[in-house]
Amino acid sequence: MSNLTSLPSWQALTEHADEIKQSHMKAMFESDPARAQRYGISAAGLRLDYSKNRLNDATLSLFEQLAEECQLEQQRQAMFDGVAVNHTEQRAVLHTALRSHDTSPLLVDGEDVRAEITSTLDKMAAFVASVHQGEWRGYTDQPFTDVVSIGIGGSFLGPKIMAEALKPYWRKGLNCHYVANVDGTAISEKLKKLNPETTLFVMSSKSFTTQETLTNTLTARDWFMANGGPEEAIGQHFVAVTSNVPAAIQFGIDADNIFPMWDWVGGRYSMWSAIGLPIALQIGFEQFRHLLDGAEAMDTHFRTAPVTQNMPVMMAMMAVWYTNFFDSGSHVVLTYDHYLRGLPAYIQQLDMESNGKGVNNHNQAVDYHTGPVIWGGEGTNGQHAYHQLIHQGSGVIPADFILPLNSHNPLGRHHAMLAANCFGQTQALMAGKTLEEAHQELLDKGVDPQAADALAPHKVMPGNKPSNTLLMDKLTPATLGALVALYEHRTFVQGVIWQINSFDQWGVELGKVLGNSVLDDLESATPRLNQDASTVELIKIFRKGEI
Known part of the structure; x- marks a missing residue:
């Protein structure tokens, strides 16, 4: 038995789960009219309704006990304080510092990192302004019309998905493109559409040697020079986010256009740093600052709210609850907003690369499940595909439904229909349809009783399928920042409970x-x-x- 599974709270949750499995959420709502009001949390511009989950007050009490026994509060404070919580690499984990307005000293290896964060943000702001104002131009003195961001992993996925989500805030006249895959087709298809005279490349690689990123960057340089770009103009058209300054300079990048990366920021947590430069170029630095502010608001909530009123903690506890006590092997993220269609892939990398571990912090193989498969997609498309498995499959697949209350593109009944589908899906997952209801429904449609007897079992939906609903007034840089920070902290809390290092890979x-x-x-x-x-x-x- 591991350290975790021997905890009193874990043992109690095991017994409690056997009781909860005998209860149906539909009955829980019938016996508690105020359930939806009591099981909801508002923070940083987001509203979480977690009432459609297989839990009660006793469950929440045990969540609190588990958090205490796993020293969540101490681990959280250690992360914010810059302690090397990434113990296998002896690194601090300070992505939260990148979006903080706190000016008090924050030491890493004896150096205060606050000043470097501020100077980097200032440098980003100045560079973005120079591009947007036409001061920084290409070698033929034309303003840039396109930016190609070259990275891999978090250096690619974060900027791409966040910029995609914030399309209503894009600045006119500048389009960003993203390349990660080393498949030559990926970069070839991008370059076919571009003019080397008006294209700016942003290369993101901590080491400046990452195979995929370096190969794509060399290909971009070859394309630039083969299409008329002089070698001496590489510094005008290429900038880098890296810690290997000498390699970037040797490549031809101007030292003034090299932005730093730090060991205390992991790739999948790095969009708040200079890795987010393509986001800032696409939406403007003021809006990028709002993105940081939204994340900071969630950080503050995460640091101060008690367990059962703490949005990231509760979402993490429920994920542990289903993974370890209901044998759920996956978790689905369903975005009811076209701009957020890429978010499931972002959360997939964040969660699975962080918590896909089999050895705990005591160097022991774990004897419990960690890191469920994260997947999902865009509503309502999924309702005509994989929702079938969620509704009638034999396993438990917890679901997160995400919906802005107001659309950037209000068009007739579209948004009301979208919301109706979102809420209707959560209701159907919770309530289901009994055999009697399915049978009567068929009879009401005039189906022969014998045929109804045969068909009704196939139309039964057991319900009791858990879901969270996350709402925001509107998808803005601030609410997007809060949403991403929510899932970051959720991932961290899961790692604390599972006693694993969420920050190595x-x-x-x-x-x-x-x-x-x-x-x-x-x-x-x-x-x-x-x-x-x-x-x-x-x-x-x-x-x-x-x-």
């Missing part, structure tokens, strides 16, 4: 190392072919170039 590294070895064999005139038999055979087929 050693599983990502192995594939990179082996991939480099395979690449040598794919390109070498004298390949070693010392891999396993399957990989060797695949290499031989690839080198042959045909099946």
Whole structure:
């Protein structure tokens, strides 16, 4: 038995889960008319309705006990204080400092990082202004019309999805494009549409050696020069976000246009840093500042609210509840806003790269599940596809429904219909449809009684399927910032409960190392072919170039 599963609260939750499994949420609502009012939290411009979950006051009390026994408060404070909570890499975790207005000293390795954060934000603001005002131009003295952001992982996904979500705030005359995949088709299709005279490239790589990012950047440079761009103008058209300043300068990037990255910010938490430069270029630095402010508002809530009134903590506790006590292997994120269609992929990386771990902080293999599969998509499209599995599948799949109350594009009945679908889905998941209801429904439609007997079981939906509903007045930079910070803190709390390090990603590294070895064999005139038999055979087929 592990440290976690031997905790009194864990043992009590195990017994309590057996009781809750005998109850139906529909009955809970019938016996408690005020349930929706009591099981809701408002913070940082967001409203969470978690009343459609398989829990009661006793569950919340045990959540509080579990948080205390796992020292959540102490772990949270340690993260905000700059303690090296990423213990396998001996690094602080300070993405929260990037959006904080606090000016008190915050020391990392004896140095106050506040000043560097402020200077970087000032540098970003000045650069964005120079591009938007036409002061920073291309080599033919034309203003930039396009920005190509080249990165991978969090350096790509964060800027891309956040800029996509904030399309109503885009500045006219400047379009951002995003490249991550090392597949040559990805960057080729982007470059076909661009003019080298008016294109600015932002390369994001902490080491300036990340294989995919460096390869795409070299390809971009070759394209730039092959289409008339002089080598001496590379500094005008390429900027970098990196900690390897010498490599960037050697590449040809002007030292004044190199923005820092820090070890105390992980890639999937980095959009608040200079990694967010493409976002700022797309929406303007003032709106980027609002994005930071929204995240800071959620940080403040997370630091100060008690467990059962703390939005990230409650969402994390419910995720643990279903993962470990209901054997739920996945969690679905459903965005009822077209601009937020990319958010599930962002949360997927955030959660799964953070908590996909099998060894705890005591260097022991865990004997419980961590890191469920995160997936999802855009409503109402999913209702005609995978919602079927959520409604009638045999497992429990907790769902987050996300909806702005007001649309950026009000058009007839569209938004009311969208909201009706969102709320109707949560209601259907909770209440379901009994065999008797399905049978009577068929009879009311004139179906023969014998046929109704045969068909009714297939139309039964058991209900009792848990969901959260997250609302905001409108999707703005501030509410988006709060939403992303909410999921960041949710991820952190899950890691604290599961007693794992949410801030390393050693599983990502192995594939990179082996991939480099395979690449040598794919390109070498004298390949070693010392891999396993399957990989060797695949290499031989690839080198042959045909099946």
